[in-house]
Amino acid sequence: MPNVSSTTWDYVIVGAGSAGCVLANRLSADGRHSVLLLEAGPPDRYPWIHVPIGYAKTMFNPVYNWCFKTEPEPQMNGREVYWPSGKTLGGSSSINGLIYIRGQHEDYEHWAALGNPGWSYRDVLPYFRKLEHNMRGESEYHGIGGPLWASDIVAKHELVEALIAAGGELGIPANPDFNGATQEGVGYYQLTTRRGFRCSTATAYLRPARGRSNLCIETGAQATRIAIERGRAAAVAYRRDGRDVTATARREVILAAGALQSPQLLQLSGIGRADLLRNFGIPVVHELPGVGENLQDHLQARVIFRCTKPITTNDVLASKLRTLAMGMRYVLTRTGQMAIGINQGGMFARTDPALGRPDVQFHLATLSSDMAGSPVHTFSGFTLSVCQLRPQSRGHVRIKSPDPLAAPAMQPNYLSAPHDRATIVRGVRLARKLAGTPALAPYVMGEYRPGPDATTDEAILAFVRDKGATIFHPVGTCKMGPAADPRAVVDSELRVHGLDAIRVVDGSVMPTLVSGNTNAPVIMIAEKAADLILARAVP
Numbered sequence: 401m402p403n404v405s406s407t408t409w410d411y412v413i414v415g416a417g418s419a420g421c422v423l424a425n426r427l428s429a430d431g432r433h434s435v436l437l438l439e440a441g442p443p444d445r446y447p448w449i450h451v452p453i454g455y456a457k458t459m460f461n462p463v464y465n466w467c468f469k470t471e472p473e474p475q476m477n478g479r480e481v482y483w484p485s486g487k488t489l490g491g492s493s494s495i496n497g498l499i500y501i502r503g504q505h506e507d508y509e510h511w512a513a514l515g516n517p518g519w520s521y522r523d524v525l526p527y528f529r530k531l532e533h534n535m536r537g538e539s540e541y542h543g544i545g546g547p548l549w550a551s552d553i554v555a556k557h558e559l560v561e562a563l564i565a566a567g568g569e570l571g572i573p574a575n576p577d578f579n580g581a582t583q584e585g586v587g588y589y590q591l592t593t594r595r596g597f598r599c600s601t602a603t604a605y606l607r608p609a610r611g612r613s614n615l616c617i618e619t620g621a622q623a624t625r626i627a628i629e630r631g632r633a634a635a636v637a638y639r640r641d642g643r644d645v646t647a648t649a650r651r652e653v654i655l656a657a658g659a660l661q662s663p664q665l666l667q668l669s670g671i672g673r674a675d676l677l678r679n680f681g682i683p684v685v686h687e688l689p690g691v692g693e694n695l696q697d698h699l700q701a702r703v704i705f706r707c708t709k710p711i712t713t714n715d716v717l718a719s720k721l722r723t724l725a726m727g728m729r730y731v732l733t734r735t736g737q738m739a740i741g742i743n744q745g746g747m748f749a750r751t752d753p754a755l756g757r758p759d760v761q762f763h764l765a766t767l768s769s770d771m772a773g774s775p776v777h778t779f780s781g782f783t784l785s786v787c788q789l790r791p792q793s794r795g796h797v798r799i800k801s802p803d804p805l806a807a808p809a810m811q812p813n814y815l816s817a818p819h820d821r822a823t824i825v826r827g828v829r830l831a832r833k834l835a836g837t838p839a840l841a842p843y844v845m846g847e848y849r850p851g852p853d854a855t856t857d858e859a860i861l862a863f864v865r866d867k868g869a870t871i872f873h874p875v876g877t878c879k880m881g882p883a884a885d886p887r888a889v890v891d892s893e894l895r896v897h898g899l900d901a902i903r904v905v906d907g908s909v910m911p912t913l914v915s916g917n918t919n920a921p922v923i924m925i926a927e928k929a930a931d932l933i934l935a936r937a938v939p
């Protein structure tokens with residue numbers, strides 16, 4: 401018989417990721433409420449988590465990363481696509497690429513138009529300003545004094561400069577701030593780093609709150625089920641050190657286990673599509689067909705060029721002396737390649753001039769490798785990764801076993817929409833056009849991937865099917881929307897439809913994927929959720 405114990409809290413938060421750490425801090429701040437934060441992974445003590453270039457050290461590390469794989473993808477040559485996901489304090493913000501992007505103003509207008517009052521750009525901007533401490537100072541679009549640092553890449557890189565000039569030659573404007581008035585253009589990214597270290601939500605939000613007597617953080621604690629009593633979330637069952645524990649929630653249970661595991665946990669608890677639950681012998685507690693549906697992700701096609709000059713990170717890592725110099729520079733000044741990570745430059749562009757706003761994002765990495773985070777090539781190389789911003793393909797996350805410790809089936813259905821296939825092909829063509837401009841061509845010795853033979857649309861698409869990968873933004877599986885929407889799982893206050901005292905607060909609530917990277921938008925969601933929760937909390 402397992403050793404069973406039980407505790408009681410005002411709020412029980414499942415998952416200490418980008419969203420969960422924000423909630424833990426904000427809900428425990430005034431000392432009125434007791435908060436339990438459950439995290440399946442270990443503490444974030446591994447030093448490489450905190451050094452930006454350590455990205456490569458956590459990318460395939462099963463201690464800090466769930467290392468998921470999708471189901472075989474029909475449009476991707478039946479491949480199981482590798483899906484990393486953070487498994488430690490900070491969640492994916494502890495292993496991500498540090499790029500600080502909010503998305504386009506229109507993304508949030510669209511959320512509001514879908515029947516979600518309170519989520520227009522005007523509504524969410526104050527939360528984006530609240531969460532950040534922007535190195536550039538305060539402005540209409542930016543805040544200072546918030547927990548999450550947004551830092552500039554101070555050192556210029558020849559390749560990013562060349563990309564900015566190349567964009568200019570194609571009529572794509574230089575944009576010094578992708579998170580300002582408009583996203584379109586080319587420039588340097590800002591990074592979520594603080595004085596050369598990663599600024600995860602664990603360091604930004606949890607560390608300052610750790611000492612509070614009303615906040616308890618349990619690591620190695622995997623939630624296995626939510627207990628629903630008379631339509632109300634009453635408790636969370638979890639496993640820790642082989643023991644089954646129950647945490648009772650006086651006020652609310654908040655799921656922040658990410659877009660892959662929040663819907664899984666709902667399904668394991670009998671909340672979801674009735675046919676799916678019955679298949680696995682799980683009693684249907686509350687039928688909610690949208691749970692796990694509406695999965696969306698950004699697919700990236702990494703176009704790789706051999707570089708004419710030994711100025712890439714590949715060259716640094718190929719030489720012991722240069723690697724040592726890079727290390728010394730970091731130790732002494734907290735700058736240089738080790739403080740940057742992978743991607744330095746970005747571009748938001750329209751693959752068709754008739755479009756009203758950018759439909760693709762480019763990440764410029766001053767290095768090249770077969771997969772993101774795998775060892776770099778031995779030649780001088782750089783990567784222009786192309787990503788379609790608003791894919792129309794939809795997939796799902798569904799349990800494939802009643803075992804709470806088994807991964808669910810993840811099926812993004814990449815490229816299933818014809819529009820997505822056409823956009824990614826146009827994006828790859830745009831990457832080539834950039835490489836052929838007078839500004840960038842002097843740096844291009846040749847195209848390594850897909851390679852000069854891939855000239856037709858079919859050949860480019862074949863390359864994407866064969867080598868395309870996630871850019872790590874699965875969202876949408878507990879869609880926010882009005883009750884009349886058959887796919888909606890939570891309302892505009894992130895409360896699960898039809899149940900009491902349970903919310904989902906993480907990337908899964910996005911009704912549609914934002915046009916950009918997802919960490920800052922998830923943190924914004926959690927900041928707003930904390931206000932929504934506390935506004936209802938009677939002392």
Ligand SMILES: Cc1cc2nc3c(=O)[nH]c(=O)nc-3n(C[C@H](O)[C@H](O)[C@H](O)COP(=O)(O)OP(=O)(O)OC[C@H]3O[C@@H](n4cnc5c(N)ncnc54)[C@H](O)[C@@H]3O)c2cc1C
Nearest residue numbers: 415417418419440491492496497498499623658907917919
């Ligand atoms: C490799 C990688 C690179 C990325 N690069 C960028 C980037 O450069 N910029 C950007 O903006 N975004 C990036 N992203 C995406 C971004 O980091 C995520 O969208 C965001 O962190 C998701 O936040 P979340 O709170 O929804 O989930 P997560 O941060 O993933 O948090 C979920 C947490 O819940 C825990 N958990 C899960 N199930 C349970 C359970 N049953 N019980 C207890 N705990 C549980 C997990 O271990 C995890 O800690 C990247 C993501 C990855 C994986």
